[in-house]
Amino acid sequence: MTAEVSRFTREQIEALELSPGFKHEKLEGWVPAIASEGDLRDALEKAFDYRGDVTLTLKGGERVEGYVFNRQAGATLAGSFIQFFPADQPDPRTVSYADIERVEFTGKDRAAGKQWEDWIRKYNEKKAAGEKNIALTPEALD
Amino acid sequence: MWTVATYVLKKRFSGTKRYPLVLMLEPLFRCNLACAGCGKIQYPPHILKKALTPEQCWAAAEECGAPMVSIPGGEPLLHPQIIEIVNGFIARKKYIYLCTNALLLKKRLPEFTPSKYLTFSVHLDGMREHHDMSVCKEGGYDIAVEGIKAAVAAGFRVTTNATFFDGADAQGIRGFFDEVMDMGVEGIVLSPGYSYDKAPDQNHFMGRARSRRLFRTVLANRKKSWKFNMSPLFLEFLMGKRNYECTPWGSPAYNIFGWQRPCYLLQDGYAASWKELLETTRWEDYGVASGNPKCANCMVSCGYEPSAVIEGFGSARGFLAMVRGTFRLYPDKAALAELENPPKASSPHLEETAV
Secondary structure (H helix, E strand, C coil), X not given: CCCCCCCCCHHHXXXXXXXXXXXXXXXXXXXXXXXCHHHHHHHHHHHHHCCCCEXXXXXXXXXXXXXXXXXXXXXXXXXXXXXXXXXXXXXXXXXEHHHEEEEECCCXXXXXXXXXXXXXXXXXXXXXXXCCCXXXXXXXXX | CXXXXXXXXXXXXXXXXXXXXXXXXXXXXXXXXXXXXXXXXXXXXXXXXXXXXXXXXXXXXXXXXXXXXXXCCCCHHHCCCHHHHHHHHHHCCCEEEXXXXXXXXXXXXXXXXXXXXXXXXXXXXXXXXXXXXXXXXXXXXXXXXXXXXXXXXXXXXXXXXXXXXXXXXXXXXXXXHHHHHHCCCCEEEEEECCCCCCCCCCCCCECHHHHHHHHHHHHCCCCCCCCECCCHHHHHHHCCCCCCCCCHHHCCEEECCEEEEECCCCEEEEECCHHHHHHHCCHHHCCHHHCCHHXXXXXXXXXXXXXXXXXXXXXXXXXXXHHHHXXXXXXXXXXXXXXXXXXXXXXXXXXXXXX
């Protein structure tokens, strides 16, 4: 077991009244400075966790925007890769960490900015104004 | 039940250590609801427009060999080929649970054919007001109930599935069970909410202690009329009467990204094949025993019901406990007292909804 996962003891977990929840990191628009292998690995780990598109600049100069859905970090950059769906192509691509020069969090963060409390406030306001069929709707796809 | 029992026994006798019971097949992530507690649909539009083909769906089921297929999403009724997908599974004699919010159920019902292999599992989180607030849509409950009634009347198998969050009222849940059974459904599925790290709301996922207290209050002093479409041993686990370790490979998830590591709820990467998933996932990093914070509050059926089912069909002792649990009503004076004098809700915002 890795140290980072063993954060809680069994007793602590069993006694939890409320889940601690997860803090949302604001990454939209971020362009990490990549000065070392560690910086690149960190940036790609965040890109994997990000619920929006990122733009990658590859060492050959190609820039591609897409959604990173998988990563496999190995001992070396050449032995590590990410997988992503380019925004304008149907099939996924696999790119080695060693071929990536720059990472930009260019796409909208789809997991940001929607809170239960906001919904309740909005609902109460609309209800008080006499509105009916109050709802949150998914964002349009086009 | 017979299919699952023989499947588990075969795996046991063949010495197979890790095997799936239910394939969690997500044919698309697109949904027509925007629930605050859901962490499944927050993707860019080009991802939400993608969907598995029928062939990919069937191949995943064949590859892992699970006897049952649960089809959540996203909303599967938005998939343009959902009828073909379902009919293909029926032809392969897979038991399917099509999990739907039922907003489109009544409209699409005539396209389906009743079968013992097909069950509509309709998302209902409680009685009208509670459900509508939970799915962030006023009127959602009425539409879903209309769909349930139409499906039952047309001869389909129907169950409901409910997710409960902090602030859920035990008395209200019991009233909801009465209401649902009156609709003619086969059974109820229930679960505490999982704290998706991408869910819009991070403040109302119950911890294990609170989950156990709620489910003990709800499920003790049971009415004979209530039927649950779940392992009785899993219900005892929710009530805190027994403990299990997670069996994440028991309900593996497959979607447009591949085989999800390590489970249906947690996204820690993807494997290209079922074999790769089994062989390369660091299983020891997950589950309560690992101390992984992402597993800390989890008591969800996709991880723990397989553990209960395997125990129930895996030994004479387990089988007897399961049979006993099927008929027990769990009389419990302390639970009754808690039901009559509930603790004050720790989520004041939920009280605000009663405007």
